[in-house]
Amino acid sequence: MxxxxxxxxxxxxxxxxxxxxxxxxxxxxxxxxxxxxxxxxxxxxxxxxxxEGREQLIAECARQGYEIFGDLMEHAYNSGQPSALASFEATGRAYLAFARKHPGHYVAMFESSLNVQRHPELHAVAARANGVLERAAADLSQHIPADRRPPAQMFSAHIWALSHGVVELFARNSPGTNVPYPPEDLLEAGIGIYLRGLGLIAPD
CATH class of the missing domain: 1.10.10 (Arc Repressor Mutant, subunit A)
Structure with a gap:
């Protein structure tokens, strides 16, 4: 049979x-x-x-994840237009939403220790997805005087690190890391503190 x-x-x-x-x-x-x-x-x-082996299979899982992730990030970015601030904040929320809805893809993408450079198709879709957040950061940073403006890549990396930390610690049922705040509120507050430090939003 x-x-x-x-x-x-x-x-x-x-x-x-x-x-x-x-x-x-x-x-x-x-x-x-x-x-x-x-x-x-x-x-x-x-x-x-x-x-060819497990790494290639996981790489394909990650590639498909980045395709979905890129689409979500693009949608989030466009949904906030024409406000650069709204677009930027929307991409941060999209990261958290993706991790919750697609946990297998998320782990394959960010926790599998894949060398993206070894997989050209994966590298291409990852660059596209990551570029959306960098574009949002570049748009928003135009409101900062040039002499105090962080590079867009650094700006987006900070938000990515913050988003990833919230996901890892508070959005994936990690034991011993419960706090009385939803992950969405933690991420929004963290992004707000960061943007206030850059002078992009007014103090409360």
């Missing part, structure tokens, strides 16, 4: 979907290709028709 996996028409995507479930449950290094194959309903040998 044929394995059911051969009947679903898209073996590569079935393996990606299986890997995403395993990544969410066990982390990017907590599963084997054999487990992904079993979950997809195919033999372990069938995996190698599409992926």
């Amino acid at each position: 044929a394995k059911r996996g051969y009947h679903h028409g898209n073996l590569a995507q079935a393996l990606v979907d299986a890997a995403l479930k395993l990544i969410e449950e066990k982390g990017p290094t907590g599963f084997t290709l054999s487990e992904a194959a079993k979950l997809a309903g195919v033999t372990p040998a069938a995996v190698y028709r599409h992926f």
